[in-house]
Amino acid sequence: MGLRLKHGLVAMVTSVALCLGCAAKRASTITFVPRSGTASRSTSKSKSADSRTILVVMSTQLSAERVWVGMKGELSSDFDLAAVRFDDEATISAMSDAIHRTAPACIVLMNNSNARLYARYQHALPEGTQFPPAVIVMTSFLQDTVKSIKNATGISYEVPGAVQFVKVRSMIDAPVRKVGVVYRRPFEPFVSEQRRLALREGIDLVGREVSLDPSQNEVSTALKSLVERDGVDALWVSNDEALLSQRMLSSVWLSSSNPRHRMPVIVGEPNLLTKEHPVGTFAIMPDDVALGIQTANLIFDVADEGWKIGERELSLPISIKTVVDADEVRQKFVFKEGALDGVEKMSR
Protein backbone atom coordinates (compact mmCIF):
# COMPACT_ATOMS: atom_id res chain seq x y z
CA MET A 1 0.00 0.00 0.00
CA GLY A 2 2.82 2.33 1.04
CA LEU A 3 4.71 1.51 -2.14
CA ARG A 4 1.62 2.19 -4.23
CA LEU A 5 1.13 5.55 -2.51
CA LYS A 6 4.75 6.41 -3.14
CA HIS A 7 4.40 5.53 -6.85
CA GLY A 8 1.22 7.58 -7.01
CA LEU A 9 2.92 10.62 -5.51
CA VAL A 10 5.90 10.28 -7.83
CA ALA A 11 3.56 10.01 -10.82
CA MET A 12 1.56 13.03 -9.67
CA VAL A 13 4.68 15.14 -9.21
CA THR A 14 5.98 14.02 -12.60
CA SER A 15 2.68 14.86 -14.28
CA VAL A 16 2.72 18.35 -12.80
CA ALA A 17 6.34 18.73 -13.88
CA LEU A 18 5.42 17.66 -17.40
CA CYS A 19 2.64 20.25 -17.56
CA LEU A 20 4.89 22.96 -16.17
CA GLY A 21 7.53 21.90 -18.65
CA CYS A 22 5.04 22.33 -21.46
CA ALA A 23 4.33 25.85 -20.40
CA ALA A 24 7.87 26.85 -19.65
CA LYS A 25 9.69 25.52 -22.71
CA ARG A 26 9.28 26.80 -26.23
CA ALA A 27 6.85 24.51 -28.03
CA SER A 28 8.28 22.27 -30.73
CA THR A 29 7.30 23.07 -34.29
CA ILE A 30 4.68 20.66 -35.53
CA THR A 31 3.96 20.35 -39.23
CA PHE A 32 0.27 19.73 -39.79
CA VAL A 33 -0.91 18.08 -42.98
CA PRO A 34 -4.68 18.43 -43.28
CA ARG A 35 -6.63 15.38 -44.30
CA SER A 36 -8.06 16.41 -47.65
CA GLY A 37 -5.31 18.24 -49.46
CA THR A 38 -1.64 18.43 -50.06
CA ALA A 39 -1.20 21.88 -48.50
CA SER A 40 0.71 21.80 -45.28
CA ARG A 41 1.44 24.46 -42.73
CA SER A 42 4.01 24.74 -40.03
CA THR A 43 2.91 26.20 -36.76
CA SER A 44 3.86 26.24 -33.16
CA LYS A 45 0.36 27.15 -32.02
CA SER A 46 -1.96 24.75 -30.33
CA LYS A 47 -4.37 22.86 -32.53
CA SER A 48 -7.66 21.35 -31.59
CA ALA A 49 -7.19 17.86 -32.94
CA ASP A 50 -9.80 15.24 -33.57
CA SER A 51 -9.53 11.50 -33.22
CA ARG A 52 -8.30 11.06 -36.80
CA THR A 53 -4.90 12.64 -36.22
CA ILE A 54 -1.73 10.62 -36.60
CA LEU A 55 1.25 12.12 -34.79
CA VAL A 56 4.58 11.22 -36.37
CA VAL A 57 7.56 11.68 -34.08
CA MET A 58 10.64 11.57 -36.27
CA SER A 59 14.27 12.56 -36.49
CA THR A 60 15.78 14.99 -38.96
CA GLN A 61 17.70 12.26 -40.81
CA LEU A 62 17.21 11.88 -44.54
CA SER A 63 16.09 8.28 -44.15
CA ALA A 64 13.32 9.39 -41.76
CA GLU A 65 12.21 12.02 -44.25
CA ARG A 66 11.93 9.33 -46.92
CA VAL A 67 9.80 7.14 -44.65
CA TRP A 68 7.64 10.20 -43.93
CA VAL A 69 7.19 10.81 -47.68
CA GLY A 70 5.97 7.25 -48.22
CA MET A 71 3.67 7.34 -45.22
CA LYS A 72 2.22 10.77 -45.96
CA GLY A 73 1.29 9.84 -49.52
CA GLU A 74 -0.86 6.96 -48.34
CA LEU A 75 -2.39 8.44 -45.19
CA SER A 76 -3.08 12.06 -46.02
CA SER A 77 -6.37 11.41 -47.78
CA ASP A 78 -7.81 9.62 -44.73
CA PHE A 79 -6.16 11.20 -41.70
CA ASP A 80 -4.91 14.50 -40.39
CA LEU A 81 -1.18 14.18 -39.99
CA ALA A 82 1.14 15.98 -37.62
CA ALA A 83 4.90 15.58 -37.74
CA VAL A 84 7.36 16.69 -35.11
CA ARG A 85 11.12 16.33 -35.48
CA PHE A 86 13.15 15.60 -32.37
CA ASP A 87 16.90 15.22 -31.97
CA ASP A 88 18.58 13.00 -29.37
CA GLU A 89 18.37 15.79 -26.79
CA ALA A 90 14.57 16.06 -26.85
CA THR A 91 12.87 16.00 -23.45
CA ILE A 92 9.85 14.21 -22.04
CA SER A 93 8.07 17.54 -21.79
CA ALA A 94 8.58 18.16 -25.53
CA MET A 95 7.02 14.77 -26.23
CA SER A 96 4.20 15.52 -23.82
CA ASP A 97 3.62 18.88 -25.48
CA ALA A 98 3.39 17.35 -28.95
CA ILE A 99 0.89 14.76 -27.74
CA HIS A 100 -1.26 17.27 -25.90
CA ARG A 101 -1.37 19.60 -28.89
CA THR A 102 -2.40 16.90 -31.35
CA ALA A 103 -4.49 14.46 -29.26
CA PRO A 104 -3.54 11.72 -31.70
CA ALA A 105 -5.50 8.58 -32.49
CA CYS A 106 -2.15 6.93 -33.18
CA ILE A 107 1.50 7.81 -32.70
CA VAL A 108 4.29 6.80 -35.06
CA LEU A 109 7.72 6.68 -33.47
CA MET A 110 10.75 6.71 -35.73
CA ASN A 111 14.28 5.92 -34.51
CA ASN A 112 15.66 4.46 -31.29
CA SER A 113 15.88 7.74 -29.44
CA ASN A 114 12.25 8.68 -30.04
CA ALA A 115 11.06 5.21 -29.02
CA ARG A 116 13.11 5.49 -25.81
CA LEU A 117 11.79 9.00 -25.17
CA TYR A 118 8.20 7.84 -25.56
CA ALA A 119 8.83 4.92 -23.20
CA ARG A 120 10.10 7.39 -20.60
CA TYR A 121 7.05 9.59 -21.22
CA GLN A 122 4.74 6.63 -20.60
CA HIS A 123 6.59 5.61 -17.44
CA ALA A 124 6.31 9.15 -16.10
CA LEU A 125 2.53 9.05 -16.17
CA PRO A 126 0.30 7.43 -13.53
CA GLU A 127 -0.40 3.71 -13.63
CA GLY A 128 -3.58 3.04 -15.57
CA THR A 129 -3.13 5.92 -18.03
CA GLN A 130 -4.56 4.97 -21.42
CA PHE A 131 -2.24 5.48 -24.37
CA PRO A 132 -3.11 5.64 -28.05
CA PRO A 133 -1.64 2.88 -30.19
CA ALA A 134 1.98 3.45 -31.12
CA VAL A 135 3.60 2.18 -34.30
CA ILE A 136 7.38 2.00 -34.04
CA VAL A 137 9.64 1.95 -37.09
CA MET A 138 13.32 2.46 -37.93
CA THR A 139 14.32 1.06 -34.57
CA SER A 140 17.06 -1.53 -34.11
CA PHE A 141 16.01 -4.87 -32.65
CA LEU A 142 12.43 -3.75 -32.13
CA GLN A 143 11.40 -7.01 -30.45
CA ASP A 144 13.20 -5.78 -27.33
CA THR A 145 12.22 -2.11 -27.55
CA VAL A 146 8.52 -2.81 -27.94
CA LYS A 147 8.42 -4.56 -24.56
CA SER A 148 9.08 -1.27 -22.84
CA ILE A 149 6.19 0.56 -24.52
CA LYS A 150 2.52 0.01 -23.77
CA ASN A 151 0.01 -0.49 -26.60
CA ALA A 152 2.68 -0.64 -29.29
CA THR A 153 3.52 -2.56 -32.41
CA GLY A 154 5.77 -1.86 -35.35
CA ILE A 155 7.95 -2.95 -38.20
CA SER A 156 11.44 -4.27 -37.52
CA TYR A 157 14.29 -2.39 -39.14
CA GLU A 158 16.42 -5.47 -39.76
CA VAL A 159 15.88 -6.95 -43.19
CA PRO A 160 15.47 -10.71 -42.65
CA GLY A 161 18.60 -12.63 -43.56
CA ALA A 162 16.69 -14.93 -45.94
CA VAL A 163 15.60 -11.97 -48.06
CA GLN A 164 19.17 -10.66 -48.19
CA PHE A 165 20.80 -13.99 -48.99
CA VAL A 166 18.34 -14.75 -51.79
CA LYS A 167 18.95 -11.30 -53.25
CA VAL A 168 22.71 -11.89 -53.33
CA ARG A 169 22.20 -15.42 -54.68
CA SER A 170 20.08 -13.99 -57.50
CA MET A 171 22.79 -11.48 -58.41
CA ILE A 172 26.04 -13.42 -58.59
CA ASP A 173 27.06 -16.61 -60.32
CA ALA A 174 28.56 -18.18 -57.19
CA PRO A 175 27.14 -20.49 -54.55
CA VAL A 176 25.37 -18.93 -51.56
CA ARG A 177 24.49 -22.12 -49.67
CA LYS A 178 26.12 -21.48 -46.32
CA VAL A 179 26.23 -18.02 -44.76
CA GLY A 180 28.16 -17.15 -41.62
CA VAL A 181 27.35 -14.56 -38.98
CA VAL A 182 29.11 -13.46 -35.80
CA TYR A 183 26.70 -12.37 -33.07
CA ARG A 184 26.70 -11.45 -29.41
CA ARG A 185 24.92 -13.72 -26.94
CA PRO A 186 21.72 -11.62 -26.52
CA PHE A 187 21.07 -11.90 -30.25
CA GLU A 188 20.86 -15.69 -30.23
CA PRO A 189 17.02 -15.78 -30.54
CA PHE A 190 17.21 -13.37 -33.47
CA VAL A 191 19.85 -15.49 -35.22
CA SER A 192 17.85 -18.67 -34.57
CA GLU A 193 14.81 -17.18 -36.23
CA GLN A 194 16.91 -16.04 -39.18
CA ARG A 195 18.34 -19.56 -39.47
CA ARG A 196 14.82 -21.02 -39.62
CA LEU A 197 13.74 -18.62 -42.37
CA ALA A 198 16.95 -19.11 -44.38
CA LEU A 199 16.59 -22.90 -44.31
CA ARG A 200 13.30 -22.58 -46.18
CA GLU A 201 15.34 -21.09 -48.99
CA GLY A 202 17.92 -23.86 -48.82
CA ILE A 203 20.49 -21.67 -47.11
CA ASP A 204 22.30 -22.75 -43.97
CA LEU A 205 22.97 -19.84 -41.63
CA VAL A 206 25.92 -20.69 -39.41
CA GLY A 207 26.39 -18.54 -36.33
CA ARG A 208 29.44 -18.03 -34.13
CA GLU A 209 28.49 -16.58 -30.77
CA VAL A 210 30.72 -14.14 -28.91
CA SER A 211 30.33 -12.73 -25.42
CA LEU A 212 28.32 -9.66 -24.44
CA ASP A 213 31.40 -7.46 -24.47
CA PRO A 214 33.72 -9.27 -26.85
CA SER A 215 37.37 -8.52 -27.38
CA GLN A 216 38.69 -7.89 -30.86
CA ASN A 217 40.48 -11.21 -30.69
CA GLU A 218 37.23 -13.02 -29.86
CA VAL A 219 35.42 -11.54 -32.86
CA SER A 220 38.40 -12.12 -35.11
CA THR A 221 38.64 -15.77 -34.05
CA ALA A 222 34.90 -16.30 -34.59
CA LEU A 223 35.20 -14.81 -38.06
CA LYS A 224 38.11 -17.06 -38.98
CA SER A 225 36.25 -20.12 -37.70
CA LEU A 226 33.31 -19.36 -39.93
CA VAL A 227 35.50 -19.12 -42.98
CA GLU A 228 38.16 -21.72 -42.30
CA ARG A 229 36.35 -24.34 -40.23
CA ASP A 230 32.69 -23.97 -41.24
CA GLY A 231 33.47 -23.23 -44.88
CA VAL A 232 30.81 -20.56 -45.37
CA ASP A 233 30.20 -19.15 -48.87
CA ALA A 234 29.28 -15.68 -47.65
CA LEU A 235 29.37 -13.53 -44.53
CA TRP A 236 26.53 -11.54 -43.03
CA VAL A 237 27.58 -8.61 -40.85
CA SER A 238 25.07 -7.98 -38.09
CA ASN A 239 23.97 -4.37 -37.53
CA ASP A 240 25.12 -4.62 -33.93
CA GLU A 241 26.85 -1.40 -32.92
CA ALA A 242 29.11 -3.25 -30.50
CA LEU A 243 30.54 -5.31 -33.34
CA LEU A 244 30.92 -2.33 -35.64
CA SER A 245 32.66 0.16 -33.37
CA GLN A 246 35.58 2.07 -34.83
CA ARG A 247 37.87 -0.19 -32.82
CA MET A 248 36.29 -3.35 -34.25
CA LEU A 249 36.27 -1.94 -37.75
CA SER A 250 39.97 -1.20 -37.80
CA SER A 251 41.21 -4.23 -35.92
CA VAL A 252 38.83 -6.92 -37.16
CA TRP A 253 36.69 -6.12 -40.18
CA LEU A 254 39.29 -4.08 -42.05
CA SER A 255 42.28 -6.04 -40.87
CA SER A 256 44.36 -7.66 -43.60
CA SER A 257 44.05 -10.95 -41.75
CA ASN A 258 40.27 -10.92 -42.13
CA PRO A 259 39.49 -13.75 -44.54
CA ARG A 260 36.36 -11.97 -45.84
CA HIS A 261 38.09 -10.77 -49.01
CA ARG A 262 37.42 -14.03 -50.80
CA MET A 263 33.63 -14.04 -50.47
CA PRO A 264 30.51 -11.89 -50.62
CA VAL A 265 30.04 -9.88 -47.46
CA ILE A 266 26.57 -8.51 -46.77
CA VAL A 267 26.27 -5.39 -44.65
CA GLY A 268 23.30 -3.30 -43.56
CA GLU A 269 24.69 0.16 -44.21
CA PRO A 270 26.03 1.69 -47.43
CA ASN A 271 28.76 3.49 -45.51
CA LEU A 272 30.30 0.05 -44.91
CA LEU A 273 31.01 -0.13 -48.65
CA THR A 274 32.96 3.10 -48.85
CA LYS A 275 36.65 3.56 -49.51
CA GLU A 276 37.15 4.44 -45.84
CA HIS A 277 35.24 1.41 -44.58
CA PRO A 278 35.31 -1.27 -47.29
CA VAL A 279 33.81 -3.95 -45.07
CA GLY A 280 31.10 -5.27 -47.37
CA THR A 281 30.43 -6.14 -50.97
CA PHE A 282 26.66 -5.73 -50.82
CA ALA A 283 24.70 -3.34 -48.61
CA ILE A 284 21.07 -4.35 -48.17
CA MET A 285 18.66 -2.28 -46.12
CA PRO A 286 14.96 -1.42 -46.03
CA ASP A 287 13.67 0.75 -48.86
CA ASP A 288 12.70 3.78 -46.80
CA VAL A 289 9.86 5.08 -48.96
CA ALA A 290 8.37 1.59 -49.23
CA LEU A 291 8.78 1.23 -45.46
CA GLY A 292 6.70 4.39 -45.07
CA ILE A 293 4.00 2.85 -47.26
CA GLN A 294 4.13 -0.38 -45.25
CA THR A 295 3.80 1.68 -42.07
CA ALA A 296 0.77 3.44 -43.50
CA ASN A 297 -0.85 0.10 -44.31
CA LEU A 298 -0.20 -1.08 -40.77
CA ILE A 299 -1.90 2.07 -39.44
CA PHE A 300 -4.89 1.43 -41.71
CA ASP A 301 -5.12 -2.09 -40.27
CA VAL A 302 -4.96 -0.81 -36.68
CA ALA A 303 -7.61 1.81 -37.49
CA ASP A 304 -9.84 -0.86 -39.05
CA GLU A 305 -9.65 -2.76 -35.77
CA GLY A 306 -10.86 0.20 -33.73
CA TRP A 307 -7.35 1.47 -32.91
CA LYS A 308 -6.55 -1.71 -31.04
CA ILE A 309 -3.10 -3.30 -31.18
CA GLY A 310 -4.25 -6.51 -29.49
CA GLU A 311 -1.91 -9.46 -29.92
CA ARG A 312 -0.57 -8.22 -33.23
CA GLU A 313 2.89 -9.56 -34.05
CA LEU A 314 5.66 -7.29 -35.20
CA SER A 315 5.98 -6.95 -38.96
CA LEU A 316 9.13 -7.35 -41.00
CA PRO A 317 10.30 -4.94 -43.69
CA ILE A 318 9.32 -6.29 -47.08
CA SER A 319 10.94 -4.01 -49.62
CA ILE A 320 14.70 -3.71 -49.78
CA LYS A 321 17.26 -1.42 -51.32
CA THR A 322 20.52 -2.93 -52.50
CA VAL A 323 23.75 -1.00 -52.96
CA VAL A 324 26.85 -2.45 -54.57
CA ASP A 325 30.19 -1.24 -55.73
CA ALA A 326 29.69 -2.86 -59.12
CA ASP A 327 33.32 -2.53 -60.22
CA GLU A 328 34.53 -4.12 -57.01
CA VAL A 329 32.04 -6.98 -57.26
CA ARG A 330 32.91 -7.61 -60.91
CA GLN A 331 36.54 -8.22 -59.94
CA LYS A 332 35.51 -11.14 -57.72
CA PHE A 333 32.24 -12.49 -59.11
CA VAL A 334 30.25 -12.77 -62.31
CA PHE A 335 26.97 -10.91 -62.25
CA LYS A 336 23.94 -12.81 -63.50
CA GLU A 337 21.93 -11.23 -66.32
CA GLY A 338 19.82 -8.34 -65.06
CA ALA A 339 21.49 -8.53 -61.64
CA LEU A 340 21.97 -4.79 -61.41
CA ASP A 341 18.39 -3.95 -62.36
CA GLY A 342 16.97 -1.79 -59.59
CA VAL A 343 20.25 -1.88 -57.67
CA GLU A 344 22.00 1.30 -56.55
CA LYS A 345 25.56 1.44 -57.79
CA MET A 346 28.29 3.34 -56.05
CA SER A 347 31.99 3.62 -56.67
CA ARG A 348 34.70 3.85 -54.10
Added chain:
Amino acid sequence: MNRRTVLELALGASAALVVGVGPQHTAHAADAGPRLYAFVPTGLGALSFQKLLAQAMPGTQVVVFGRHRDFDNALAEGPDGVLTLEPILRAKQLRPVVVGNNTSGSTEKYALISVGQAVEPADVTSVGAVDILGRQGMKEFVANLLGTSAKIEPVTKVEDLLPLLQLGSVDAVLAPERLVHALQAKSKLDLHTTRAPGAVGLPALSVMTAAGTVLARDVKRLGPQVCEEMGVTRWD
Protein backbone atom coordinates in the same frame (compact mmCIF):
# COMPACT_ATOMS: atom_id res chain seq x y z
CA MET B 1 29.04 17.26 -46.01
CA ASN B 2 30.48 13.86 -45.25
CA ARG B 3 30.70 10.89 -47.57
CA ARG B 4 27.71 9.16 -46.05
CA THR B 5 25.52 12.21 -46.53
CA VAL B 6 26.57 12.43 -50.16
CA LEU B 7 25.69 8.79 -50.67
CA GLU B 8 22.34 9.21 -48.92
CA LEU B 9 21.51 12.20 -51.07
CA ALA B 10 22.46 10.23 -54.15
CA LEU B 11 20.22 7.37 -53.10
CA GLY B 12 17.38 9.77 -52.45
CA ALA B 13 17.80 11.43 -55.83
CA SER B 14 17.84 8.06 -57.51
CA ALA B 15 14.66 7.02 -55.77
CA ALA B 16 13.04 10.24 -56.91
CA LEU B 17 13.99 9.40 -60.48
CA VAL B 18 12.35 6.02 -60.22
CA VAL B 19 9.09 7.44 -58.99
CA GLY B 20 9.07 10.13 -61.59
CA VAL B 21 9.70 13.23 -59.53
CA GLY B 22 13.26 13.76 -60.70
CA PRO B 23 14.60 16.26 -63.18
CA GLN B 24 13.11 14.58 -66.22
CA HIS B 25 9.71 15.04 -64.70
CA THR B 26 9.89 18.79 -64.59
CA ALA B 27 11.58 19.46 -67.92
CA HIS B 28 8.59 19.71 -70.23
CA ALA B 29 9.84 21.62 -73.21
CA ALA B 30 7.00 22.30 -75.62
CA ASP B 31 8.98 20.92 -78.55
CA ALA B 32 10.14 17.76 -76.80
CA GLY B 33 7.23 15.68 -78.02
CA PRO B 34 4.13 14.41 -76.24
CA ARG B 35 4.31 13.33 -72.62
CA LEU B 36 3.44 9.74 -71.91
CA TYR B 37 2.97 8.67 -68.32
CA ALA B 38 3.26 4.91 -67.85
CA PHE B 39 2.47 2.76 -64.86
CA VAL B 40 2.82 -0.91 -65.71
CA PRO B 41 4.22 -3.22 -63.00
CA THR B 42 6.76 -5.50 -64.68
CA GLY B 43 9.52 -7.84 -63.61
CA LEU B 44 11.96 -4.99 -64.27
CA GLY B 45 12.67 -2.08 -61.97
CA ALA B 46 10.84 1.13 -62.88
CA LEU B 47 14.02 2.86 -63.99
CA SER B 48 15.01 -0.01 -66.28
CA PHE B 49 11.52 -0.15 -67.76
CA GLN B 50 11.62 3.59 -68.30
CA LYS B 51 14.88 3.25 -70.25
CA LEU B 52 13.43 0.46 -72.35
CA LEU B 53 10.21 2.31 -73.12
CA ALA B 54 11.95 5.62 -73.79
CA GLN B 55 14.35 3.97 -76.23
CA ALA B 56 11.41 2.40 -78.01
CA MET B 57 9.56 5.73 -78.26
CA PRO B 58 12.09 8.37 -79.40
CA GLY B 59 10.47 11.78 -79.61
CA THR B 60 8.20 11.06 -76.67
CA GLN B 61 8.78 12.22 -73.12
CA VAL B 62 8.30 8.98 -71.27
CA VAL B 63 7.87 8.98 -67.50
CA VAL B 64 7.49 5.58 -65.87
CA PHE B 65 6.05 5.44 -62.37
CA GLY B 66 7.03 2.79 -59.89
CA ARG B 67 4.13 3.32 -57.51
CA HIS B 68 0.41 3.72 -57.87
CA ARG B 69 0.26 6.77 -55.60
CA ASP B 70 2.83 8.72 -57.62
CA PHE B 71 1.08 7.86 -60.87
CA ASP B 72 -2.25 8.87 -59.39
CA ASN B 73 -0.94 12.23 -58.24
CA ALA B 74 0.85 12.92 -61.53
CA LEU B 75 -2.30 12.48 -63.59
CA ALA B 76 -3.35 15.95 -62.40
CA GLU B 77 -0.42 17.37 -64.41
CA GLY B 78 -2.28 16.54 -67.60
CA PRO B 79 0.00 14.24 -69.61
CA ASP B 80 -0.79 13.78 -73.30
CA GLY B 81 -1.35 10.08 -72.80
CA VAL B 82 -1.20 7.34 -70.22
CA LEU B 83 -0.19 3.72 -70.64
CA THR B 84 -1.35 1.49 -67.85
CA LEU B 85 -3.33 -1.62 -66.99
CA GLU B 86 -6.93 -1.59 -68.16
CA PRO B 87 -8.41 -1.79 -64.61
CA ILE B 88 -6.54 1.39 -63.74
CA LEU B 89 -7.85 3.21 -66.80
CA ARG B 90 -11.33 2.03 -65.87
CA ALA B 91 -10.98 3.26 -62.29
CA LYS B 92 -9.87 6.67 -63.60
CA GLN B 93 -12.67 6.66 -66.18
CA LEU B 94 -10.16 7.03 -69.02
CA ARG B 95 -11.05 5.62 -72.42
CA PRO B 96 -8.56 3.20 -73.97
CA VAL B 97 -7.71 3.93 -77.60
CA VAL B 98 -5.09 1.22 -78.06
CA VAL B 99 -5.47 -2.06 -76.21
CA GLY B 100 -2.76 -4.63 -75.55
CA ASN B 101 -3.49 -8.24 -76.48
CA ASN B 102 -1.84 -11.58 -76.01
CA THR B 103 -2.59 -14.87 -77.74
CA SER B 104 -5.84 -15.29 -75.83
CA GLY B 105 -7.24 -11.76 -75.93
CA SER B 106 -7.00 -8.49 -74.04
CA THR B 107 -6.77 -10.00 -70.56
CA GLU B 108 -4.23 -12.20 -68.86
CA LYS B 109 -4.52 -14.88 -66.25
CA TYR B 110 -3.07 -14.47 -62.77
CA ALA B 111 -1.68 -17.16 -60.49
CA LEU B 112 -1.95 -17.62 -56.76
CA ILE B 113 1.52 -18.65 -55.64
CA SER B 114 1.91 -20.34 -52.28
CA VAL B 115 4.47 -22.30 -50.27
CA GLY B 116 4.16 -25.99 -49.38
CA GLN B 117 0.86 -26.68 -51.10
CA ALA B 118 -1.45 -25.15 -53.65
CA VAL B 119 -4.26 -23.01 -52.28
CA GLU B 120 -7.89 -22.83 -53.32
CA PRO B 121 -8.85 -19.25 -54.16
CA ALA B 122 -11.95 -19.46 -51.97
CA ASP B 123 -9.83 -20.47 -48.96
CA VAL B 124 -7.28 -17.69 -49.18
CA THR B 125 -7.56 -15.35 -46.20
CA SER B 126 -4.50 -13.18 -46.88
CA VAL B 127 -2.89 -12.40 -50.19
CA GLY B 128 0.03 -10.29 -51.36
CA ALA B 129 -0.37 -8.19 -54.49
CA VAL B 130 1.30 -5.25 -56.20
CA ASP B 131 -0.73 -2.16 -55.34
CA ILE B 132 -2.14 -0.79 -58.59
CA LEU B 133 -5.35 0.81 -57.35
CA GLY B 134 -4.92 2.00 -53.78
CA ARG B 135 -6.40 0.51 -50.65
CA GLN B 136 -10.09 0.50 -51.57
CA GLY B 137 -9.52 -0.22 -55.25
CA MET B 138 -7.34 -3.22 -54.45
CA LYS B 139 -10.08 -4.75 -52.30
CA GLU B 140 -12.41 -4.76 -55.30
CA PHE B 141 -9.64 -5.83 -57.70
CA VAL B 142 -8.67 -8.86 -55.62
CA ALA B 143 -12.29 -9.78 -54.89
CA ASN B 144 -13.02 -9.77 -58.62
CA LEU B 145 -9.93 -11.82 -59.38
CA LEU B 146 -10.38 -14.43 -56.65
CA GLY B 147 -14.14 -14.41 -56.31
CA THR B 148 -13.73 -13.89 -52.58
CA SER B 149 -12.52 -11.24 -50.16
CA ALA B 150 -9.10 -11.64 -48.58
CA LYS B 151 -6.89 -9.43 -46.48
CA ILE B 152 -4.45 -7.77 -48.84
CA GLU B 153 -0.77 -7.15 -48.16
CA PRO B 154 0.04 -4.57 -50.78
CA VAL B 155 3.59 -4.22 -52.10
CA THR B 156 5.05 -1.60 -54.37
CA LYS B 157 6.84 -3.83 -56.86
CA VAL B 158 6.76 -7.34 -58.27
CA GLU B 159 10.11 -8.15 -56.64
CA ASP B 160 8.57 -7.65 -53.19
CA LEU B 161 6.11 -10.51 -53.60
CA LEU B 162 8.76 -13.15 -52.87
CA PRO B 163 9.65 -11.81 -49.38
CA LEU B 164 5.97 -12.11 -48.41
CA LEU B 165 6.25 -15.84 -49.10
CA GLN B 166 9.70 -16.21 -47.57
CA LEU B 167 8.50 -14.65 -44.33
CA GLY B 168 5.15 -16.45 -44.29
CA SER B 169 3.31 -13.12 -44.19
CA VAL B 170 0.45 -14.28 -46.44
CA ASP B 171 -1.27 -17.45 -47.64
CA ALA B 172 -0.35 -16.68 -51.23
CA VAL B 173 0.68 -13.92 -53.60
CA LEU B 174 -0.97 -12.86 -56.84
CA ALA B 175 1.05 -12.32 -60.01
CA PRO B 176 0.54 -12.67 -63.75
CA GLU B 177 1.14 -16.28 -64.74
CA ARG B 178 3.93 -15.23 -67.11
CA LEU B 179 5.99 -14.06 -64.09
CA VAL B 180 5.72 -17.30 -62.15
CA HIS B 181 8.75 -18.90 -63.79
CA ALA B 182 11.01 -15.97 -62.86
CA LEU B 183 9.82 -16.16 -59.26
CA GLN B 184 10.45 -19.91 -59.11
CA ALA B 185 13.91 -19.49 -60.63
CA LYS B 186 14.89 -17.07 -57.88
CA SER B 187 13.66 -19.06 -54.91
CA LYS B 188 14.15 -22.53 -53.47
CA LEU B 189 10.88 -22.38 -51.57
CA ASP B 190 8.47 -25.21 -52.35
CA LEU B 191 6.26 -23.01 -54.53
CA HIS B 192 2.88 -24.10 -55.88
CA THR B 193 0.54 -22.25 -58.18
CA THR B 194 -3.21 -22.14 -58.69
CA ARG B 195 -4.85 -20.21 -61.49
CA ALA B 196 -7.03 -17.37 -60.19
CA PRO B 197 -10.62 -17.57 -61.45
CA GLY B 198 -10.65 -14.04 -62.90
CA ALA B 199 -8.39 -12.27 -65.37
CA VAL B 200 -6.85 -8.81 -65.59
CA GLY B 201 -6.97 -6.41 -68.52
CA LEU B 202 -3.61 -5.93 -70.23
CA PRO B 203 -2.01 -2.49 -70.61
CA ALA B 204 -3.85 0.00 -72.77
CA LEU B 205 -3.23 3.54 -73.95
CA SER B 206 -5.52 6.45 -73.24
CA VAL B 207 -4.95 9.69 -75.10
CA MET B 208 -5.74 12.80 -73.12
CA THR B 209 -4.84 15.69 -75.44
CA ALA B 210 -4.72 16.40 -79.16
CA ALA B 211 -0.94 16.30 -79.00
CA GLY B 212 -1.19 12.79 -77.67
CA THR B 213 -2.89 11.28 -80.71
CA VAL B 214 0.50 10.34 -82.20
CA LEU B 215 1.09 8.11 -79.20
CA ALA B 216 -1.40 5.59 -80.53
CA ARG B 217 0.75 5.04 -83.60
CA ASP B 218 3.94 4.86 -81.57
CA VAL B 219 2.56 2.36 -79.07
CA LYS B 220 1.41 0.08 -81.90
CA ARG B 221 5.02 0.10 -83.19
CA LEU B 222 6.63 -0.89 -79.91
CA GLY B 223 9.22 -3.63 -80.29
CA PRO B 224 8.83 -7.18 -79.00
CA GLN B 225 11.13 -6.76 -75.99
CA VAL B 226 9.22 -3.93 -74.38
CA CYS B 227 5.88 -5.54 -75.29
CA GLU B 228 6.99 -8.80 -73.71
CA GLU B 229 7.74 -7.03 -70.44
CA MET B 230 4.11 -5.92 -70.41
CA GLY B 231 2.71 -9.31 -71.41
CA VAL B 232 1.55 -7.95 -74.76
CA THR B 233 2.04 -9.55 -78.18
CA ARG B 234 -0.14 -7.21 -80.26
CA TRP B 235 -1.80 -3.77 -79.95
CA ASP B 236 -5.29 -3.12 -81.38
